[in-house]
Amino acid sequence: MSESVSLTINGNKYSAAKGAYVLQVAREHGIGIPTLCDHEAIEPYGACRLCIVEVTRGTRTKIVTSCLYPVEEGLVVQTDSPRVIKNRKMLLNLLLARCSGNPVIKELAKEYGIEQPVFGEEYWEKHNCIVCGLCVRACEQVVGVSAISLVNRGISREPKPPFLEKAQSCIGCGSCYYVCPTGAVKLEDKNGVRHIYNWKVSFKLKKCGKCGIQWAPEAQLAFIRKKLDLPAEFFDVCPNCR
Numbered sequence: 001m002s003e004s005v006s007l008t009i010n011g012n013k014y015s016a017a018k019g020a021y022v023l024q025v026a027r028e029h030g031i032g033i034p035t036l037c038d039h040e041a042i043e044p045y046g047a048c049r050l051c052i053v054e055v056t057r058g059t060r061t062k063i064v065t066s067c068l069y070p071v072e073e074g075l076v077v078q079t080d081s082p083r084v085i086k087n088r089k090m091l092l093n094l095l096l097a098r099c100s101g102n103p104v105i106k107e108l109a110k111e112y113g114i115e116q117p118v119f120g121e122e123y124w125e126k127h128n129c130i131v132c133g134l135c136v137r138a139c140e141q142v143v144g145v146s147a148i149s150l151v152n153r154g155i156s157r158e159p160k161p162p163f164l165e166k167a168q169s170c171i172g173c174g175s176c177y178y179v180c181p182t183g184a185v186k187l188e189d190k191n192g193v194r195h196i197y198n199w200k201v202s203f204k205l206k207k208c209g210k211c212g213i214q215w216a217p218e219a220q221l222a223f224i225r226k227k228l229d230l231p232a233e234f235f236d237v238c239p240n241c242r
């Protein structure tokens with residue numbers, strides 16, 4: 001049996017498995033903490049910083065990212081102290097400056113009462129990507145392909161295919177698109193072809209032998225077939241018709 005510790009979150013006592021992260025424990029108890037770069041199927045990375053909380057151990061208090069901070073015996077956590085809210089608002093203001101037109105960021109900022117961004121129009125940029133790396137991590141950790149990576153440094157950092165050319169090893173599964181919190185990955189299924197514009201790739205979609213819908217990229221199905229050693233005809237019909 002795993003060892004457990006007791007901690008306090010927002011004045012209430014909880015017990016949790018030693019080594020669990022504060023964010024995970026808070027969520028298990030229905031305590032909301034905003035996040036953008038967190039996904040349950042992917043290792044935490046601490047990129048967006050929105051999940052910050054205030055933790056106290058003994059007489060020391062500090063701000064930490066809850067997605068990466070392990071619980072420990074006697075830890076006291078505040079998820080929405082004035083200091084946390086002030087810092088979170090600044091983070092949202094920075095995100096607003098980078099992604100000034102993005103509806104997800106604008107909505108989050110609104111929830112935190114930010115009507116007027118701190119940084120004026122002269123600082124506004126039109127990115128949708130917050131460089132959280134979820135697309136890269138999903139491709140590597142969940143799909144096992146690593147078709148894309150984060151390139152460059154500082155404000156130029158961004159997810160890209162190798163050498164900024166077509167992502168040769170992409171299988172078109174769209175995991176990057178599904179996990180992206182801000183809709184920065186552009187995917188479209190059109191006329192039997194899937195396009196993922198960010199990685200400059202297009203894939204023919206497999207047509208179901210029974211109902212005729214075009215349901216998944218052939219490259220993705222070939223990848224799964226090979227990995228699981230499935231017979232060639234395994235994906236000839238879609239999951240609904242099987």
Ligand code: FES
Pocket residue numbers: 034035036037038045046047048049050051052065066067068
């Ligand atoms: S969710 Fe923790 S830093 Fe993004």
